[in-house]
Amino acid sequence: MTRPSVVVTHRVHPEVLQLLEQFCTVVPNQSAETLPRAEILARARSAQGLLAFMPDWVDEAFLAACPELRVVAGALKGYDNFDVAACTRRGVWLTIVPDLLTVPTAELAVGLLLGLTRHLHEGDRLVRSGSYHGWRPQLYGTGLTGRAVGILGLGAVGRALARRLAGFDVKLLYFDAVRLDEQQEERLGVRYATLDELLTGSEIIFPLLPLNRETRHLFDAACLARLCRGALLINVGRGSIVDEQAVAAALSTGQLGGYAADVFELEDWALPDHPQQVPPALLADVAHTFFTPHLGTAVAEARLAIELEAAHNILQVFQGSIPQGAVNRPATFR
């Protein structure tokens, strides 16, 4: 029997290649770069497995060009750049790694909160500038004690964030389509709010919702106008949950007091009209923004674990089992 071939689109830890190489012919990309789409397609044309990452984008045309594919294994949780229905139609498993990003992402969300509220980026720049000569009455920020913090979407990351924020003595509100029972709310130290209460009553908001048709640009100009004046928005989910142009405009009037993000609209490749760049007005507003380049899961041991779990999903398909991270059930899979 010929060994199945697996294309790995981005650099992974050597352990992951070693695991896959025991059973498959592996086509790796050990550079730090994302390959041009045409190059990924050329490599995957006769592959049976694809180990895919956030910059990848798998749609009907991609699958049509790679007719041998049996599994697309995402080393990620948010699969908005992957067309589930097209995978299912073509008998291709789509798998994700649902849990391993939870803690690192919640930790980074706390980092963005502190970075934004305490002007850490500007402080760092000042110390390095050569013009720092000791304490001055400057860069005063916002404390957290007693602040009303709204978590919009209390999934795994929302809960992990609530646990971490408990130590800051904030008032935690949440909105989710599914309300927790009283004991769970008490344990997490969160109080349920309607969506409207959360938007109008929070001084700091973390949107933690999956990106889909309903949630794209949830934070548009109209929604931002309803927030408390000077509210802070912190985004570690998906860029397109907000309308970045509207965010820049709301920052310029002071309606929004600050925006911190680890994710950007330009990354939401599957949306045909996604922007090509972060709006220059957002980048220029150093005093009210704080950004990181999609570092939510960028913790060495977490990345290794995520890559290994994605690789195991591929091997499970080749062994004829239902992969543990499956998000679809192709009727006719090979």
Ligand SMILES: O=C(O)[C@H](O)CO
């Ligand atoms: O969805 C995820 O897993 C993260 O955004 C990393 O890609």
